[in-house]
Amino acid sequence: MKTVVKIDTETATATPEFEKAALRQESRRGLFLALPAYLYLIFFFVISLFIVFIYSFATRNRFGGTDLSGWNLDSYARISEPIVRDVLFRSVWLAFLTTVICLVIAYPFAYFLSTRRVAVRNIMLVFVMIPFWTNFLVRNFAWRVILGNDGPLTNATEFVGLGSAELLFTQTAVVLGLVYGYLPFMILPLYAAIERIDRRLLEASRDLYGTGLQSFRHVLFPLSMPGVIAGSILVFVPSLGAYVTPEILGGAKTTLLGSYIVTQFLTARNWPFGAALSFVLMLVMLVTTIVYFRKGGRTL
Amino acid sequence: MSTSVEPRGWAKAALHANGWFVYMFFYAPIVLLVIYSFSNSRNVGTWGGFTLDWYSDFFDSSNARGALSNSVKIAIFSTIISVALGTMAALSLERFTFRGKKVFDALLYLPIIIPDVTMAVMMLLFFGEFFDVLDALFGLGLRKGFWSISISHIAFNISFVSVVVRARLAGMDTDLEEAAIDLYASRWKAFRYVTFPQIVPGIAGGALLAMTLSLDDVVITQFVSGPGWTTLPVYVFGLIRKGVTPLINAVSVTMLVVSMLLVVLSIVAQRVRRNG
Numbered sequence: 001m002k003t004v005v006k007i008d009t010e011t012a013t014a015t016p017e018f019e020k021a022a023l024r025q026e027s028r029r030g031l032f033l034a035l036p037a038y039l040y041l042i043f044f045f046v047i048s049l050f051i052v053f054i055y056s057f058a059t060r061n062r063f064g065g066t067d068l069s070g071w072n073l074d075s076y077a078r079i080s081e082p083i084v085r086d087v088l089f090r091s092v093w094l095a096f097l098t099t100v101i102c103l104v105i106a107y108p109f110a111y112f113l114s115t116r117r118v119a120v121r122n123i124m125l126v127f128v129m130i131p132f133w134t135n136f137l138v139r140n141f142a143w144r145v146i147l148g149n150d151g152p153l154t155n156a157t158e159f160v161g162l163g164s165a166e167l168l169f170t171q172t173a174v175v176l177g178l179v180y181g182y183l184p185f186m187i188l189p190l191y192a193a194i195e196r197i198d199r200r201l202l203e204a205s206r207d208l209y210g211t212g213l214q215s216f217r218h219v220l221f222p223l224s225m226p227g228v229i230a231g232s233i234l235v236f237v238p239s240l241g242a243y244v245t246p247e248i249l250g251g252a253k254t255t256l257l258g259s260y261i262v263t264q265f266l267t268a269r270n271w272p273f274g275a276a277l278s279f280v281l282m283l284v285m286l287v288t289t290i291v292y293f294r295k296g297g298r299t300l
Numbered sequence: 301m302s303t304s305v306e307p308r309g310w311a312k313a314a315l316h317a318n319g320w321f322v323y324m325f326f327y328a329p330i331v332l333l334v335i336y337s338f339s340n341s342r343n344v345g346t347w348g349g350f351t352l353d354w355y356s357d358f359f360d361s362s363n364a365r366g367a368l369s370n371s372v373k374i375a376i377f378s379t380i381i382s383v384a385l386g387t388m389a390a391l392s393l394e395r396f397t398f399r400g401k402k403v404f405d406a407l408l409y410l411p412i413i414i415p416d417v418t419m420a421v422m423m424l425l426f427f428g429e430f431f432d433v434l435d436a437l438f439g440l441g442l443r444k445g446f447w448s449i450s451i452s453h454i455a456f457n458i459s460f461v462s463v464v465v466r467a468r469l470a471g472m473d474t475d476l477e478e479a480a481i482d483l484y485a486s487r488w489k490a491f492r493y494v495t496f497p498q499i500v501p502g503i504a505g506g507a508l509l510a511m512t513l514s515l516d517d518v519v520i521t522q523f524v525s526g527p528g529w530t531t532l533p534v535y536v537f538g539l540i541r542k543g544v545t546p547l548i549n550a551v552s553v554t555m556l557v558v559s560m561l562l563v564v565l566s567i568v569a570q571r572v573r574r575n576g
Contacts, residue, residue: 026396026397026398027396027397027398027399028398029396029487030392030395030396030397030398030401031392031396031398031399031400033388033389033391033392033396034388034389034392034393034396034398034401034404036384036385036388037385037386037388037389037404037408037458037462038389038400038404038407040385040454040455040458041404041407041408041410041411041455041458042407044422044423044426044451044452044455045407045410045411045414045422045455046407047426048422048423048425048426049422051422051425051426051429052418052421052422052425055425105318105321105322105325106322108314108315108318109318109319109322111315112315112316112318112319113319115307115315124319126564126567127323127326128322128326129563129567130560130563130564131326131327131330133509133512133559133562133563133566134330134556134559134560134563135515135516135533135552135555135556135559136516136518137516137518137533137536137537137552137555138333138536138552138553138555138556138559139329139330141333141536141540141548141552142329142330142332142333142552143329144344144540144544145332145333145336145344145345145544145549146329146332146345148344148345148544149343149345150343150345150346151344151345151346152332152345154345155345180325180326180329183322183325183326187322212307212311233413234413237413237415238415238416240415241415241416241417241418243416243417243519244518244519244537247537247541248540248541257417258415258416258417261417261418261421262417262420262519265421265424265523266523271425274421275421275425278417278418278421278422279418281415281417281418282414282415282418285413285414285415285418289413
């Protein structure tokens with residue numbers, strides 16, 4: 001325990017009671033420090049999540065308002081409607097695709113990073129961190145410019161003679177934007193996990209005549225599992241709830257769960273249904289995270 | 301002598317190629333965006349000679365300037381509050397034990413992993429229910445706008461600040477703090493003269509990060525902003541949805557430069573030597 005306890009009277013003898021009192025005082029001080037943030041989070045995350053939960057059982061009235069009465073499960077029942085199911089399946093599928101593509105690109109990159117000298121590695125990491133924290137909207141907009149009519153990509157493909165590449169407003173564009181946005185979320189936990197692995201284990205597997213592929217399959221990959229899972233959660237969950245990317249790069253046929261929820265609130269004005277969908281999204285996130293921590297992962 | 305695990309031959313080449321590909325992928329779109337923002341053409345992705353017109357349009361537009369100043373005000377205010385609360389939270393978690401600590405620790409992760417859209421919905425409904433109540437109770441005259449946006453930004457920023465400050469505190473020796481207390485410093489004095497100077501880089505890093513996140517947020521802000529009172533990213537997002545114009549290139553590049561600058565400063569601040 002890191003707790004620093006100081007008994008501040010010279011006459012005091014170290015009796016168990018005295019120690020207990022000192023610990024209690026420390027505990028009060030800790031709680032006092034935590035309290036403002038604690039209350040803030042309880043207000044805005046626990047209570048407001050509860051409000052969302054309540055709303056999901058409410059009824060939408062004829063004027064697009066919400067009546068907090070006549071509690072029912074209609075909003076959850078709507079999830080099985082074909083239109084909604086399509087949106088859900090598409091979201092899960094595109095989020096899954098995004099996760100797999102990120103994993104395939106990020107794994108070798110993270111491994112490569114871990115084999116560099118420390119000085120080089122730190123510089124390389126900084127250059128991964130920069131896009132990680134740069135304006136997400138702007139980074140998606142950049143792809144809109146690149147993929148757009150008469151944009152650099154179309155010009156390039158026409159120049160090579162492939163005809164114009166019409167990617168904008170397709171699912172491909174959305175996945176591209178999501179991979180671009182969330183790739184750092186995959187690289188960083190993967191790197192953290194791979195860097196921690198004892199190199200000598202890999203050497204041992206090679207010494208015992210394992211091929212490169214075998215030592216990857218039986219040593220490197222299993223040991224890096226916490227990173228793989230953490231990265232996958234960090235990419236999958238926000239992809240599922242993506243709103244900005246499909247809105248900028250996607251079209252009418254690429255509505256994802258995130259944009260669908262926003263529509264319920266800002267245009268369709270069906271708040272109970274929107275609340276039910278956000279609650280489902282929240283549950284997906286909580287379940288994946290809890291499963292991850294139960295499995296002993298620590299690199300989130 | 302054990303077998304080298306350094307990749308050789310094609311594997312080495314593939315790893316290097318993938319490395320270059322990743323950096324190209326990250327930075328090429330950004331570079332292209334910057335280039336096109338100086339292009340004298342009505343079409344966003346076409347080069348039509350050099351011009352600064354789009355930037356001057358941006359600074360001439362009163363809507364854009366208003367949104368920019370709103371963004372800055374909110375970023376500064378929400379950063380100050382979240383730095384204070386986040387640092388206190390970090391101290392309590394790293395240096396004390398208290399009842400409910402585990403729950404608090406878990407709760408602090410929630411804002412980081414929660415999807416933007418869900419948080420936006422939570423804030424929308426929260427303000428829908430509580431703004432009137434608060435108004436009636438305290439007569440604050442709250443309107444959706446500055447306060448609702450700032451309060452939401454603080455809600456997610458506390459966690460990011462506390463994570464950064466905690467990392468700094470965790471990597472620090474407690475020996476000096478203990479020595480100060482052994483020498484009859486009060487807890488406050490030990491903090492003020494021993495702990496605080498050492499965690500300043502962490503606090504600065506956290507503050508810059510919070511400011512970046514506040515300046516970048518679109519989804520949550522869009523849900524809680526009032527009519528006619530919005531931030532720059534929400535304004536730009538609205539413009540993009542109406543149709544892409546070169547003006548957006550210029551605004552985007554400005555936002556890009558600001559957020560990159562803040563991130564680089566944040567990284568530099570956090571890397572200041574531990575005992576420096």
